[in-house]
Amino acid sequence: MAFTPPKETYAGKVYSVAIGTGDKALTIGGENVLSFHSFEGDTPNRPLIAMEIQDVPPADWPENVRKVFDGVSDDPVKWARYCQDELKAKAIAVRLIGTHPDRENRSPEDAVKTVKDLLAALTVPLIILGSNHAEKDTAVLVAVAEAAKDRNCIIGKAQEANYKTIAAAAMANNHKLIAMSELDINLSKQLNILITQMGFDKEKIITDPMCSALGYGLEYTYSVMERIRLAALTQNDQTMQQPLLGDVGLYVWKVKETQAPESDLPSWGPAEERGILWEAETATALLIAGAELIIMRHPRAAAAVEKVIEELV
Amino acid sequence: MALSGVEIFKLLPKTNCKKCGHPTCLAFAMKLAQRQATLDLCPDVSEEAKKILGEASAPPIRPITIGAGDKAVKMGEETVLFRHDKKFVNPCVFAVEVKDTSTEGDIAAVCEQVMKSEIDRVGQKLRIDAIVISNVSGDASKLEAAAKTVAAKAAPVPVIINTTNPQAAEAAVKLFAGKKPVIYGANSSNIEAMAAVAKDSKASLGIIAADLDELAGLTEKVKALGVEDIVMDSGAKTAKEIIANNTLIRRAAIKKNFKPFGYPVINFVQRDDSMLEALLATVCVAKYSSIVVLSSVEKWKNLALFTLRQNIYTDPQVPMQVEQKIYSLGDVKPESPLFITTNFSLTYFIVSGEIENSKVPSRLAVMDSEGLSVLTAWAAGKFTATKIAQFINDSGIEKEVANKELIIPGYVAILSGSIEEKLPGWKITVGPREANAIPTFLKSRA
Ligand code: B12
Ligand code: SF4
Numbered sequence: 001m002a003f004t005p006p007k008e009t010y011a012g013k014v015y016s017v018a019i020g021t022g023d024k025a026l027t028i029g030g031e032n033v034l035s036f037h038s039f040e041g042d043t044p045n046r047p048l049i050a051m052e053i054q055d056v057p058p059a060d061w062p063e064n065v066r067k068v069f070d071g072v073s074d075d076p077v078k079w080a081r082y083c084q085d086e087l088k089a090k091a092i093a094v095r096l097i098g099t100h101p102d103r104e105n106r107s108p109e110d111a112v113k114t115v116k117d118l119l120a121a122l123t124v125p126l127i128i129l130g131s132n133h134a135e136k137d138t139a140v141l142v143a144v145a146e147a148a149k150d151r152n153c154i155i156g157k158a159q160e161a162n163y164k165t166i167a168a169a170a171m172a173n174n175h176k177l178i179a180m181s182e183l184d185i186n187l188s189k190q191l192n193i194l195i196t197q198m199g200f201d202k203e204k205i206i207t208d209p210m211c212s213a214l215g216y217g218l219e220y221t222y223s224v225m226e227r228i229r230l231a232a233l234t235q236n237d238q239t240m241q242q243p244l245l246g247d248v249g250l251y252v253w254k255v256k257e258t259q260a261p262e263s264d265l266p267s268w269g270p271a272e273e274r275g276i277l278w279e280a281e282t283a284t285a286l287l288i289a290g291a292e293l294i295i296m297r298h299p300r301a302a303a304a305v306e307k308v309i310e311e312l313v
Numbered sequence: 314m315a316l317s318g319v320e321i322f323k324l325l326p327k328t329n330c331k332k333c334g335h336p337t338c339l340a341f342a343m344k345l346a347q348r349q350a351t352l353d354l355c356p357d358v359s360e361e362a363k364k365i366l367g368e369a370s371a372p373p374i375r376p377i378t379i380g381a382g383d384k385a386v387k388m389g390e391e392t393v394l395f396r397h398d399k400k401f402v403n404p405c406v407f408a409v410e411v412k413d414t415s416t417e418g419d420i421a422a423v424c425e426q427v428m429k430s431e432i433d434r435v436g437q438k439l440r441i442d443a444i445v446i447s448n449v450s451g452d453a454s455k456l457e458a459a460a461k462t463v464a465a466k467a468a469p470v471p472v473i474i475n476t477t478n479p480q481a482a483e484a485a486v487k488l489f490a491g492k493k494p495v496i497y498g499a500n501s502s503n504i505e506a507m508a509a510v511a512k513d514s515k516a517s518l519g520i521i522a523a524d525l526d527e528l529a530g531l532t533e534k535v536k537a538l539g540v541e542d543i544v545m546d547s548g549a550k551t552a553k554e555i556i557a558n559n560t561l562i563r564r565a566a567i568k569k570n571f572k573p574f575g576y577p578v579i580n581f582v583q584r585d586d587s588m589l590e591a592l593l594a595t596v597c598v599a600k601y602s603s604i605v606v607l608s609s610v611e612k613w614k615n616l617a618l619f620t621l622r623q624n625i626y627t628d629p630q631v632p633m634q635v636e637q638k639i640y641s642l643g644d645v646k647p648e649s650p651l652f653i654t655t656n657f658s659l660t661y662f663i664v665s666g667e668i669e670n671s672k673v674p675s676r677l678a679v680m681d682s683e684g685l686s687v688l689t690a691w692a693a694g695k696f697t698a699t700k701i702a703q704f705i706n707d708s709g710i711e712k713e714v715a716n717k718e719l720i721i722p723g724y725v726a727i728l729s730g731s732i733e734e735k736l737p738g739w740k741i742t743v744g745p746r747e748a749n750a751i752p753t754f755l756k757s758r759a
Contacts (some may be wrong), residue, residue: 003529003573004562039557214617215434217686218658219624221597223397230395256663257616257751264670267432269612277617278593284595287623288556300588308592311552 007040008009008033012236014229014292015203017243019091019176020125026090029243029293035228036312037288040218047261049302050091051083052128052249055106062259064272065249065298076114077121086126087302093127093295094118099140100131104112108143115144119151127154127295129178129247134161145169149170154178154293157208167200178245180208183220183238183287187228192239196282202238203229208245213252216280220269222245222289229290231296246286249297252279280304287312303309316369318346323385324362332356345370345617373566375573377517377542379443381470381492384443388544388577388603394563400628403618405597406604407618408423408443408473411584411688413459420459426468426610427533430620435633437661438617441610445497446485448476453484459487471496473519473579473604479506486514495544497579501527501536506620510712517542519579521718524548525558529573543576543605552596555580577603587614598622632684633658639710640665643674647715650675650755652744654722655682655690664748673759676714687722698731705736720744 005101011223028048033041048182050201057068057073066073072082075095083089115128128144130137137157142165145155156178158166163179170177179186179195188209209224227242233239252258258275260268265275268274279301283294296302322342333354335341344350347367352358352366375391390402409427411420425446430481431440444463448456456476463472473495474485480723482496497519499507511518518540522528528547535543547558559578565571580602582593591614597605598621607614627633642665643649654664656679668675680701688703690696701721711717717739721729724747733741745754 003526003565004665005525005561006559006569006571008564035561036556038553088714132653170395194510215620215624217397219513219627221628222625223629224397226395227397260749264509267612268616269614272611273588273611277588277613280588280592281617281621284592285599285625288596290600304586304588304592305585307589308552308596311593312556312596313553 005038005039006138010041010233010236010270012238013042014232014235014243015241017176017206019024019127019152019154021150022123024090024123024125025152029080029138030259032109034233035288037287038313042221043313045292046292047254047287047309049089049294049296049305050093051087051089051166051295051299051302052093052095052295053079053083054098055096056104056112058228060097061297062253062274062275064258065253068299076118078246080118081121083203083299084122086309087299089124089302091125091127092118093129094133095129099136099270100133101136103131108140112143112147115147115237118208119148124152125153127178132157137164138162141166142169145175148175149173150185152176152279154206156180156206158191158195160187160194163191163195164198167195167198170204171198171200176204176206178208179205179242182238183210183212183217184222185224185231188224188228189231189237189239192242196239202242203240206245207242208247211247211251211282213248213255214285215257216251216255218282218285222284225286225291245288245294246283246288246291246294248279248283248286248294250295252282253297276301276304284308316346316366318343321345321366322489325366326357326359333753357641362542372575373570374577375541375543376403377471377544377577379468379493379495379517382469383494384440384442384469384471386471386614390542391489391601392567393564393716394567396558396628400630401626402623403603404626405602406496406623407594407615407622408445408606408609409441409462409610410447410475410581410606410608411459411486413452413621415459418457420462423610423645424463424470424515426461427467430610430612430629431616432614432616434619435658436635437623439623441477441615443471443473443604444472445606447477447535447629448474448478448481449480451467451478453478453481454480457484457488460488471495473606474516475519477507477521479502479510482507483510486510488518489516493517495522496546498546499531500698501531503530503539504534508535508540512538515545519544519546519553521546522548523562529571532573532576534554544579545574545576546579549580550605552593554649555582555593555596555602556600559597575744579604581606583608587611588613591618595621595701596616618679632666632709634684635661636681637679637681639708640677640679641674642668642677643672645674645676649673650758651678651710651714651718652676652718653680653705654677655685655687655696657681657682657684657686657690659754660686664751667748667751668755671755674753676710677718678705678708678710688724691725691728697723698728698735701728702735705739716740718742722746 012028013032157180325338548560584590682695
């Protein structure tokens with residue numbers, strides 16, 4: 001029997017979003033098919049992996065990922081340079097976790113200094129993340145958005161509780177914006193609508209439907225991403241056509257499987273390989289579900305995902 | 314393709330005799346269309362109708378079982394393309410390859426790894442399901458020798474015999490009589506002979522094609538030769554080809570009811586870099602593979618792949634749950650500590666595991682919260698002070714414990730005051746946030 005491949009043509013497409021400036025500027029999104037479905041449509045841009053750094057040393061990261069950055073992670077600029085120059089990271093995500101009131105409680109001015117130093121040292125695009133404290137993030141992200149004016153960064157995360165101020169700051173200073181909601185396609189859509197109603201360009205948003213780690217709710221993030229992407233493509237829903245973010249490292253390096261020593265759990269094998277694969281596999285699953293941008297911590301995990309992307313594009 | 318209620322109705326006797334337990338033939342037809350009733354309830358249905366309806370109601374992807382006994386695994390029967398539409402049915406099989414060019418000792422070592430690969434995760438037993446024995450040498454006697462080692466060292470494990478030589482296949486398959494092996498495989502040049510071996514030995518047949526067109530022709534041919542238990546290799550090698558071919562196959566089978574593709578798919582993902590191999594397997598688990606063949610099965614890799622398969626194949630409508638009750642962990646005494654948590658199975662297994670780690674016999678009260686995690690249940694109003702108080706009161710646990718103290722999860726510390734109000738006489742203690750801190754927490758109390 002002759003076989004006619006049942007190819008799909010979709011009504012919608014994902015917005016192309018450019019980030020950074022100069023030679024190292026990049027574009028993500030732009031496809032008019034499901035992830036890696038180049039056999040039936042256009043997939044002009046490769047998904048992007050950004051390496052995560054912090055404004056303060058990663059004392060809270062488990063040993064197996066912390067030790068990789070020994071000697072550079074005491075200073076955000078050294079750390080970022082190491083990622084850019086040695087690890088060849090195509091983008092850097094700085095999490096300003098030190099501004100959290102329960103952590104070092106660094107001030108917005110401290111954060112501005114970190115961001116300015118980073119921008120002076122880096123040529124690759126910069127993603128600037130708050131500490132996920134809704135109130136403090138408004139002050140911090142507004143200040144850093146201004147400090148990074150016209151550098152076309154991604155600023156985040158804007159959530160239901162604080163999107164107004166953060167979106168306004170991103171808009172005034174020409175940045176892209178991460179809109180994060182909690183694992184619910186309707187909440188995600190609603191937040192995108194609220195942000196665009198402020199006059200924010202819908203083609204400058206990146207949607208974060210919230211990540212979860214392999215074994216700890218990954219299937220929820222996976223399915224929410226698939227549903228968002230299908231709504232974007234099949235229903236041409238313009239409030240769902242933003243590129244998707246998987247903030248993988250943060251969630252993965254919290255779970256037991258990335259930390260428990262083999263001596264406690266012999267049937268789980270060596271912790272180091274296990275942790276790296278946990279991060280790489282979570283990232284790969286989300287890329288297949290629809291993510292265009294992934295934030296990761298371990299260089300070997302990121303390298304492994306780059307290799308599989310190489311085979312996928 | 315599934316028939317509509319009206320189409321089914323046309324095939325029924327239309328006497329409205331009610332013997333099927335439905336008021337009319339039409340009502341019964343509607344139930345059949347929704348798969349809420351089975352045709353055997355109507356005693357008067359014609360043979361002709363049975364045949365048409367039987368074919369129409371056959372699952373779009375044929376169920377195929379490999380192996381026998383406890384370790385037999387079923388594949389196929391999938392009905393959707395996306396897991397949010399409906400549960401993916403039969404989790405894919407993970408198989409590891411042994412080569413007949415390896416020493417007996419090396420093959421035996423892999424068999425042992427497979428035999429010991431089982432891990433318990435969230436109440437499910439997960440393992441490497443099958444062994445592929447590859448005729449890399451091209452020599453039939455070497456294949457047979459390798460197969461003998463596998464049959465001896467991993468007797469209960471389903472096998473896939475990988476050779477394109479019908480004589481070699483025939484000799485090896487004899488060692489697995491009654492165990493439903495797969496012979497992989499048949500290609501355009503050996504198809505008649507291979508189909509004959511598969512038929513005689515009651516094995517499933519793996520078909521190796523260069524592309525999708527050839528694959529469609531080969532499955533039809535094999536079916537015509539009398540073998541229906543088929544697994545398909547479309548020739549996809551890279552991750553990109555795997556996504557493309559597996560997607561087209563699944564779509565054709567499910568959306569177009571294209572019968573030549575109504576069988577499980579096998580993908581080979583061996584890579585020198587084990588980490589990369591695991592990521593290829595990730596692509597296969599997500600994108601419709603029924604058998605994923607690996608070159609190595611390290612423990613760290615198994616744990617990650619088993620977990621992913623479990624995640625992808627869970628029912629999107631119902632979180633896995635455990636029964637509401639007060640579990641005794643270890644040899645509990647009246648003065649043993651009492652913890653409370655929700656009945657989401659992941660939560661239960663993590664918390665009970667950590668309590669067991671601590672070696673302190675304890676009681677764990679598991680409250681029905683519709684399978685939600687602690688914070689989700691709290692946010693959804695299913696793990697509230699009132700409900701917790703009522704559960705503790707109704708359980709009668711008060712009479713069994715020496716100290717009326719209840720340890721609550723750290724994430725719901727905010728509830729401690731109101732639970733104390735609603736459970737007079739009880740002391741509420743806030744435990745750590747993360748379960749992995751429970752052993753230290755218990756130690757600090759001792
Ligand atoms: C998956 C998920 C869902 C799934 C549900 C999965 C499920 N079966 O529960 C879905 C998508 C349905 C969902 C829905 C909602 N969710 Co939800 N969800 C999550 C997510 C990502 C993971 C939850 C999970 O599985 N955790 C793993 C389990 C094992 O954790 P756990 O039960 O808490 O157990 C740990 C500890 O509590 C501790 N522990 C447990 N028991 C005990 C007992 C004792 C004595 C001790 C000491 C310790 C202890 O040990 C475990 C491991 O350390 C979390 C965010 C996150 N990453 O944590 C949000 C999260 C829980 N959800 C949240 C919310 C708000 C909701 C919704 C209300 C909102 C919405 N988006 O619609 C709904 C409500 C559901 C409903 N039916 O109405 C919030 C809760 C915020 C808050 N602080 O109140 C969270 C934290 C997300 C966030 N950051 O805001 N959610
Ligand atoms: S038993 Fe058969 S004939 Fe009688 S009502 Fe039911 S479907 Fe109709």
